[in-house]
Amino acid sequence: MGLLNFKRTIGQETAKGILSKLTNNKATLMFYGPPGVGKATLALEFAQSLVCSSEEKPCGECYGCKAFGNLKSPDLLIISDIKPQPGKPRPDEFYNIEGDLTIKISQIRELQAELSKSPFEFKRRVVIIMNIENANLESQNALLKVLEEGSKDTIFILISSKPTFVLPTIRSRAIKVRFSPLSPSDFSRVIGFYDEVLYKISEGSPGIAKSLLQMGEDLKISLDIWERVIFGDISALNRGLEMFGKWKGLFLRIGYFKVSEFYLYSGDMSSFRRLLYALKDVEVGFRRNTREELLYLSALWNHPFSVI
Numbered sequence: 001m002g003l004l005n006f007k008r009t010i011g012q013e014t015a016k017g018i019l020s021k022l023t024n025n026k027a028t029l030m031f032y033g034p035p036g037v038g039k040a041t042l043a044l045e046f047a048q049s050l051v052c053s054s055e056e057k058p059c060g061e062c063y064g065c066k067a068f069g070n071l072k073s074p075d076l077l078i079i080s081d082i083k084p085q086p087g088k089p090r091p092d093e094f095y096n097i098e099g100d101l102t103i104k105i106s107q108i109r110e111l112q113a114e115l116s117k118s119p120f121e122f123k124r125r126v127v128i129i130m131n132i133e134n135a136n137l138e139s140q141n142a143l144l145k146v147l148e149e150g151s152k153d154t155i156f157i158l159i160s161s162k163p164t165f166v167l168p169t170i171r172s173r174a175i176k177v178r179f180s181p182l183s184p185s186d187f188s189r190v191i192g193f194y195d196e197v198l199y200k201i202s203e204g205s206p207g208i209a210k211s212l213l214q215m216g217e218d219l220k221i222s223l224d225i226w227e228r229v230i231f232g233d234i235s236a237l238n239r240g241l242e243m244f245g246k247w248k249g250l251f252l253r254i255g256y257f258k259v260s261e262f263y264l265y266s267g268d269m270s271s272f273r274r275l276l277y278a279l280k281d282v283e284v285g286f287r288r289n290t291r292e293e294l295l296y297l298s299a300l301w302n303h304p305f306s307v308i
């Protein structure tokens with residue numbers, strides 16, 4: 001089988017250990033853990049290792065490694081909630097952690113049709129299903145059937161950052177491979193530098209950190225807005241709600257970070273509780289995404305907090 005060495009995935013030694021011991025020709029694996037910590041990267045590296053012709057796998061250079069690495073082989077099937085149709089997402093789409101579309105039943109049906117054929121160019125075939133929690137019940141049931149039927153020489157990799165949204169009947173069929181937040185030093189290796197605030201806001205996820213960095217100036221502005229909100233300047237939040245529609249999830253994440261930091265340093269439980277409830281309200285407001293809701297929340301927020 002040769003030596004497995006997953007160089008592109010930083011950290012995740014437990015996950016790598018499980019994969020190194022796997023010798024089955026057909027298996028269902030479930031990669032779960034926080035978003036942006038290397039699940040998709042390792043899935044692709046593992047897929048490459050199954051078709052790699054070098055002694056140390058995946059080498060990244062041989063025909064198999066390149067065909068899979070460029071997402072160009074018919075023996076690598078990717079079902080994703082990022083691109084609505086099955087087929088071949090671009091590599092940069094493959095690594096997008098913010099997939100939030102639905103995996104459609106038609107995608108699962110097309111997969112099923114593909115699997116009835118034999119692998120085309122390699123002896124093994126790999127099916128990667130991204131963000132499987134975004135498949136509705138109907139799609140998940142269809143997928144369960146596909147997994148039950150199995151397919152010769154096919155490895156399924158199900159990827160999820162919310163495994164509790166995946167049918168227990170699917171979960172129980174899979175070999176579970178857990179992914180964890182990265183240590184500060186591994187995190188720095190991926191990002192290229194270390195920043196404590198960035199590490200804490202992203203909770204050790206380089207994928208989330210990269211999204212935060214894409215915010216540019218807006219990251220600083222968000223931090224500043226939450227700082228002011230915590231210290232009672234409600235009008236700052238109104239500005240935030242207007243500005244950060246584009247970065248909703250990240251703006252809230254920054255809010256949760258600032259509020260926890262506030263509690264950590266002040267120990268003020270009653271203000272902390274109030275801030276947490278308010279954060280929840282903002283979250284609901286963002287989800288409903290209605291102007292009225294936001295105005296209502298802003299009105300609620302006009303009651304000053306007795307902070308410090």
Ligand SMILES: [Zn+2]
Pocket residue numbers: 051052053054057058059060061062063064065
């Ligand atoms: Zn190779």
